[in-house]
Amino acid sequence: MTDYVRPDIAVMSGYVPGEQPPPGKYVKLNTNENPYPPSPAVSRAIAEAVQSGLSRYPDPLCTAFRLRAADVLGVPPDWILCGNGSDDILTIVTRTLVGQGELLRLPYPSYVLYRTLADIQGARYEQVHFDAHWGLTAEFARVVPDLKLVFLANPNSPSGTMVSREQILELAARLHCPLLVDEAYADFADTNCMDLVAQNPKIMVSRTLSKSYALAGLRFGFVVAHPSLIAEFAKVKDSYNCDALAIAGATAAIGDQAWLLDNRRRVLATRARMAQLMRELGFAVEPSQANFIWCTHPERPLQPVYEKLKANHVLVRYMNYPEWGEGLRISVGTDEQVDACATLLKVILNDGAHGTN
Numbered sequence: 538m539t540d541y542v543r544p545d546i547a548v549m550s551g552y553v554p555g556e557q558p559p560p561g562k563y564v565k566l567n568t569n570e571n572p573y574p575p576s577p578a579v580s581r582a583i584a585e586a587v588q589s590g591l592s593r594y595p596d597p598l599c600t601a602f603r604l605r606a607a608d609v610l611g612v613p614p615d616w617i618l619c620g621n622g623s624d625d626i627l628t629i630v631t632r633t634l635v636g637q638g639e640l641l642r643l644p645y646p647s648y649v650l651y652r653t654l655a656d657i658q659g660a661r662y663e664q665v666h667f668d669a670h671w672g673l674t675a676e677f678a679r680v681v682p683d684l685k686l687v688f689l690a691n692p693n694s695p696s697g698t699m700v701s702r703e704q705i706l707e708l709a710a711r712l713h714c715p716l717l718v719d720e721a722y723a724d725f726a727d728t729n730c731m732d733l734v735a736q737n738p739k740i741m742v743s744r745t746l747s748k749s750y751a752l753a754g755l756r757f758g759f760v761v762a763h764p765s766l767i768a769e770f771a772k773v774k775d776s777y778n779c780d781a782l783a784i785a786g787a788t789a790a791i792g793d794q795a796w797l798l799d800n801r802r803r804v805l806a807t808r809a810r811m812a813q814l815m816r817e818l819g820f821a822v823e824p825s826q827a828n829f830i831w832c833t834h835p836e837r838p839l840q841p842v843y844e845k846l847k848a849n850h851v852l853v854r855y856m857n858y859p860e861w862g863e864g865l866r867i868s869v870g871t872d873e874q875v876d877a878c879a880t881l882l883k884v885i886l887n888d889g890a891h892g893t894n
């Protein structure tokens with residue numbers, strides 16, 4: 538039957554998300570979910586939405602969320618467009634800005650989905666390598682024909698590192714096309730680029746409620762951009778891309794900034810402890826501005842380490858990037874989860890050192 542499929546789809550491999558095993562089996566540190574429950578306001582709001590009935594279509598523009606978010610973020614509501622997770626936002630932005638055969642730029646190593654979106658669109662992509670310290674090179678700002686969109690995850694995944702606001706402004710000034718700053722992890726960072734959108738209309742910022750609001754299962758994200766771009770994105774998105782329960786839950790979540798700050802404090806405290814534990818075990822750890830840490834090892838191959846962790850019910854993300862190298866991306870869990878992971882790693886690394894299995 539593949540003869541019926543567009544050839545460029547038939548040859549592409551498709552995005553492979555991190556494993557989602559049945560609940561309870563693993564200490565799950567592989568997909569950067571928040572280890573704590575969301576604001577209690579979320580389930581109350583969803584229960585109320587259920588009570589008032591689901592027979593009507595939801596608000597296509599998520600007005601309630603945009604008003605609340607506008608207040609929290611200090612941007613006008615018509616600068617916000619909502620999506621079914623920020624992956625939906627990335628899809629909408631790509632479909633709106635990049636035509637078939639045109640070019641999309643992304644950093645490497647970074648979020649693998651950007652590449653998949655280019656493939657689905659029948660677009661070309663250009664991966665520009667970070668320098669050895671996860672900084673951008675001049676190549677990233679180069680103006681080339683047909684370049685229609687640049688993606689930049691900031692903080693980046695898998696490294697957890699950040700590019701400065703000054704560099705982002707400079708990058709946008711040089712580029713002849715819009716730049717999407719993917720701020721999926723910005724709530725765990727010291728700074729962000731939200732206010733830069735008003736300084737240069739080529740800068741767009743996307744956010745998600747999946748990580749910092751502990752709502753990966755709800756599916757809600759949004760982009761902040763110049764209203765003239767938002768109006769074009771609105772033409773491309775599915776009419777009802779966010780359902781009534783997600784809108785209710787997300788609106789309650791972003792309204793509870795006290796919960797966000799408290800959660801951030803806990804995650805950042807564990808992140809610091811965790812980085813220290815991993816360094817003591819001999820890993821090199823990038824300074825992280827996100828809710829995960831990127832660990833490489835000067836001597837030990839890491840795939841067997843990942844597999845032994847998994848065999849002992851601790852799930853982390855093993856990444857091996859061609860022309861770059863391998864590492865473990867470990868999400869910041871609870872202190873107990875992090876201790877369980879570190880204790881096990883100590884045993885695994887010692888075993889190997891003594892030549893046994």
Ligand SMILES: *Cc1c(COP(=O)(O)O)cnc(C)c1O
Nearest residue numbers: 622623624648690721745747758
């Ligand atoms: C998790 C993640 C997203 C997607 O978030 P969703 O809102 O759950 O779709 C986007 N970008 C990066 C870099 C991420 O890590």
